[in-house]
Amino acid sequence: MSEIAIEVKDLTFRYPDTEGDTLKDINFSIENGEILGIIGPTGAGKSTLAMCINGLVPQVINGEMEGQVTVRGIDVHESNVAAMSEHVGFVFQEPENQLSQMTIEEEIAFGMGNLGVSRDEMLIRIKDALAQVGLTGFEKRSPLALSGGQQQRLAIAAVLAMRPTIMIMDEPTSMLDPKGKNEVYDVLQNLKDYGMTGIIIDHEVERIAAYCDKVLVLNHGEIQMFGTPEEIFTEIEELHALTLHAPQVTEFLAGYNQKFNQDLKLATTVEESVSIFENAYKNR
């Protein structure tokens, strides 16, 4: 049986001096090796929820918290953020803000320095991390001489070198062009293939549908929906009521069914939709 990687129980959180709770009675869990996508309107509390999982909230960013967050059996709030960084890596929206060193290898070594990793071990981890994000051979380059997608991959490599078992990415592709977005999602797929557990916050529902095992929909600090991409993205009316939408291909199939009084299965990826059309029409 798979083990639980992250368990959130009865989590409620309020920032100081704000009216009402930012997160309200949040309960969910994900298993080792699963990738969870979190979607929701602006201000829903997605980043706050992500930061509760590595302890940044409420240990560094203060507020009143109730409930429990457990990461691989560790109660996050009985640990501290530095200790949690060995378990949970965090990648933010803007790659440039996460990079501070002169060369790519120094950038990757920087986080490991804080963990007391030996020099020999650092060299091994730098090599591995660069290979995992497809940046082998770039060791001596300046991080500033990389494209946005490459910078974000470097930020991911720097986190990977700390060997966390869980990776959280908060809108890692929102500043990137389509090529850069694909590069980051390819790295996510690679991490998934290595059995890593991940959480990604993103508005890119096509990619969330294609790469995630589970999807959590947050609205006004509450979980509105939680399930597989297929379970979530076929609930089109519910998504629209939350000002969200399904992948375009799913929206198309729903519109097609309605207009032509059909009941084709609502697929969430292009590949699956093509085979649904193929099967539906090959004998006509």
Ligand SMILES: Nc1ncnc2c1ncn2[C@@H]1O[C@H](COP(=O)(O)OP(=O)(O)OP(=O)(O)O)[C@@H](O)[C@H]1O
């Ligand atoms: N440090 C803070 N102090 C007070 N309120 C905050 C703080 N950080 C966020 N908030 C508020 O908490 C709510 C949730 O913010 P959060 O950034 O978690 O939402 P989000 O879903 O990630 O939004 P977005 O998609 O815009 O990034 C918002 O109303 C925001 O203004």
